[in-house]
Structures are given as C-alpha cells and as structure tokens.
Amino acid sequence: MEKSMSPDAGPMALLVSAGNMTGLVLDNDEIDAFIKREDTTPGPDDKDRSLVPVRISTLKFKNGGGSPTDVKVPPRTGETSQQQHHHHNHRPVKTGKGRSKISTRGPHSTPNAIIPRRVEDWEPWKSVLFNLYITQNRILRDIIEYMDTTFNLKATPKMYKNQFARWNFFKYSVKRRTSSAKSASLSSASASASEPAKDDFDDDTILMDMDSRIEDSPLSPTFHESRESRSIQYGLTAVNRFLRGHVDKDAANLQMDEVTGYIDPCYRYFKVAIDLFDLQENMEGGRVLRLAFLQIDRKLSTPTMKTFSDLCVLVPHLLLESGRREILEAYLQYLRRLAHVKYGKHPITEIAASFSDLLNRPQNTMGYIKLLSKAHADTICKMDGVLDRNRQWASQQHLACEKTKDPPGWPFNRMERTNDEHHMIRLEAQSVYWAQNLIMRDQESDDLGQQWFQKRFEPRFAERTEALLDKVKYLETAGLLPKVFSSMMEALFVGWLNDYYETIGDVDNSIKWGRRGLALSSNEQFVLWSIHLENLMRAHGRDAEADELKVKRRALDWMETVREQVDKMTLGP
Secondary structure, eight states, X not given: OOTTSOTTSOHXXXXXXXXXXXXXXXXXXXXXXXXXXXXXXXXXXXXXXXXXXXXXXXXXXXXXXXXXXXXXXOOOOSOOHHHHTTTGXXXXXXXXXXXXXXXXXXXXXXXXXXXXXXXXXXXXXXXXXXIIIIISOOOHHHHHHHHHHHHOBOOOHHHHHHHHHHTTOOSSXXXXXXXXXXXXXXXXXXXXXXXXXXXXXXXXXXXXXXXXXXXXXXXXXXXXXXXXXHHHHHHHHHHHHHHHHHHHHOGGXXXXXXXXXXXXXXXXXXXXXXXXXXXXXXXXXXXXXXXHHHHHHHHHHSOOHHHHHIIIIIHXXXXXXXXXXXXXXXXXXXXXXXXXXXXXXXXXXXHHHHTTTTTTOHHXXXXXXXXHHHHHHHHHHTSTTOOHXXXXXXXXXXXXXXXXXXXXXXXXXXXXXXXXXXXXSHHHHHHHHHHHHHHHOOHHHHHHHHHHXXXXXXXXXXXXXXXXXXXXXXXXXXXXXXXXXXXXHHHHHHHHHHHHHHHTTOHHHHHHHHHHHHHTOOHHHHHHHXXXXXXXXXXXXXXXXXXXXXXXXXXXXXXXXXXXXHHHOOOOO
C-alpha cells in the first residue's frame, strides 16, 4: 500500500488505498481480502498456521471444464505484476501477442503483489486452485490466505468466485429444475407465502458422492437449493477442513495411531447413560450422562481424527438411534457453544450447527450422519502417508454406520424397533476391531470378522473362533503378543461368540459367553455387558438370574466413582 497512508486513517482509507493499488473497485466487505487472516486449523496455541505449500512441476489445466491436461509451465520473467499493469485503466484491452505476461508465468512467489485483472491472468494458477478448491475441498477463505502468503496473489472473494464459475469449478452437483417445475413453483408461491418452506430431502440432490462431486452446472458455486442443502455442504466442507488442518498443523499426525483400544470412554459413557434411562434408572443415568458431557471439553482440548469422529459422528448416531431427541439437541447445542468458546469459528462448531435444519426429520439426520461418516473415511483414505490401520478404522466405521436402519419420525422408541444391531461391541468397537486386527495379521481372524460384521455365520464359526481364542492365549504366553492386545482381542472374540449364539437363538450359550465377557470387563464396560445380559435373561423368562446380575451391577464401585467425579469436575467456561 502507499507509504504515505496514516496507520490511523481507518478502514475506509485502507479501502481507498487498496483500490488505488489494485485498480479494482472494492466493496466495504472486501477490505479483509487484503488483511492476513488467522487460519482456522484446530488447536488454540499453534504458532505456524500457514498451509502446507503444494509442489507442482507440471500444471494440469481443464479444457472447457473437462478432464485436466498436462501443460508445461514456461519460465517466469523478471517483470513484476505492477510493472505489467501500470496505468492499466488507460490502456485498451489487447489480444493475441499483446496478452498479459502474467498468463505466461508459472505458479511462483514474487515479492510484489500480483493482481489478476484479466481472465488469462488466472491461467498459471488454475491447477493449484483446482487442487485446493476441488481436490482438497478447501474453503474460499483458506484459499485466499494460501494464495496470498505463497504466491502473493491478491484477489477478492468475488474475483475468485467469478473465475471458478468460468472454469466450471463446482464442488457439488445440484439437481436442475425443469421449466415446468419452475413455473409450478412460481404459480404456487403467492398461495403458500404464509406457510413455512418445506424442503424434501432428495438423495439425488443432497446425498452426492464425494468422489464424483465435480460436474458442470450453470449455477453459482455458492448456490444452495435449500437450507438443508446449505447445512449439509457446510458440514461436509468442515470435515475436510478439520482433517486437512489437523495434518497441516503437524505432519506427524499422519502417523498417529488413532485407535489402539478402549482408551477414550466418552462414547461408552453416553451409551451407559442411554441404557440406564431405558431401565428407568434415571438418577444413575443422569450422573453418567453428565460425566459424558464433561468429557467433551477434554476431547476438544486435544482434538484428533478419532475424537473428531466420536464427537461429530458416533455420539450423534447413538443418540439418534436411541430415539433421545432432547439429549441429542442438548448435546449438539453444548458442543457448538463449547467449541465456539474455545476456538471461535471452527469445523466442529460448524458441523454441530449444521444439524439444526435436519433434526425435525430423523431420517434426514441419519442420512446426514452417514454422509459425514463417508466424507470422514474418504478424506482419511486419500491422505498420503496415513497409517493403514487408520484407513481401515475409518472405512469400517463408515460401513458399520451404513448398516444402521433409518429411524421413523419423531417420537419413536428404540425398544420397539427390530434389534438387528451388534449388541455388545456396538458401533465403536465394530470400527476399532479392524485397526486392532492388523496387530494379529491373521487371515482366519479377518475372515471370521467379516462374517461377524455381516452377521452371516457359517456352521463352523464358533469352532473356528474358539481356536482363535486359544491362539491368542498361546501368543501371549510365548511373549509374541503383549497382554494389553491379547486382552482386547479376547474380549472381541468373546463378543463375536455372544452375538453368534444370540443370532442363531441358542440362549444358553449366548448367556454363557456373555458371562465370560462380563468377567473380562470393568467400569462402564461391565455396566454395558450387564445391562444387555439382564435384558436377554428377562426376555427368556430368567428373571431370577437377571435380578442377581442387577444387584451386582448396582453394587459396582464404578457408580460411586461416577458420583464423585461429577461432583469434582466443573464445566468449562
């Protein structure tokens, strides 16, 4: 900017100065385009918030919105952008040999600001912008920040949006409305002006495939067909922003082992609370629920890929599947406000807020959760350098989430639904198993795990699974498998056998293996196993055994520990 400008001249003077420097007619809301923004990647204390540079030796341009083609980048000249365009407003527009030299440059940084005034001035950065906006699904604010700090490219949000539209850079396909539909909509607009808008949740319009989101469309990249559509697009973008930002913050996060067992109890606390409410043990359930809410602050303080999926996918999935709308609404509101207090504008804040337009229709909400799970899995699987077990964990979590049946309309009671889920290990362990199974690297275990996952058991399933249990014990005794992992695998195999016998209707063996699983459990895991066994026993007329188990559960020291922890812990500000 001009050196004569006073630092106290105010925003309007800054706007005028920016206009003089760029030759652009700027709006008041575009002042911030020339002020370095703070990045929104997770973590309140990170020092380096710059995005990771993209190394590109060959540009890939799109021909007319089609597939990219390779174009070699010619060497840059030493002439700066300001020299190129001095007195630009007094020159006629040139074509042919007189085209701007900016368009002949490659994507290199320069100490002087580069202002893309013509359409061809954007061409050297087309491949970079395609990678940022489409491939990495970055938001426009982050792209402007990156292009400014890396290439010293100065452009307003409107300039970017217009250029993206020229290149047909559209992230999501939007269902086109026919002329007859538009006419019908206009003719009925006056008659329904007093009624609230009703947006149907159309799979073809909303539930777009993340792998095929680039399609030609005459609509603006920021166009949304409904409030639900806008909320869902914000949520999907936030998933990508969080995961990319988590890696940008520290590349070592790619090699972080996200799932090594049942370390984080937050999800299980919510599950215990719901099960206690189902048993009408409301006081105990309320205490555990409060403890579950208190875990959110701890998880937000050090967010990881796993804790992110827990907060934004698994817990909402559990609360919705359980038919607990009031708890789900309170959870999302608390998560949104707490994330806003800690970080301000943050992907978790945006995802929690994006549910607000969907909660009236649980089928739509469940579809959105499944889509978030898919976006989460797709992004992790496409990251270079991420651990294989993290890829398997994310993929299998999505598959487990997809197996869930859509709930009916509010209100509904989960106990009235067909109970076709895996009882003991639930959604969390269904996904965690695949990461843990890489420890064993056993084809037999993997084959049986697929049968259990699909609930399609072959006749020798029990025999083969018991042989695996013996193998785990042998590996532990021989010192080939640490006890912590052997215990996890044993608990998982016992859970498989419990599910298998319950599925085929062998109640005696199901209870037998359930009791063995109970002996391997403690704290909230013990409560989960116990409640399930109590329900199974009562369903088959074994009330005396169920009452005995209930007394043992209520006498568990863990419930007293919960009361003490709730009294000691306080909610964050």
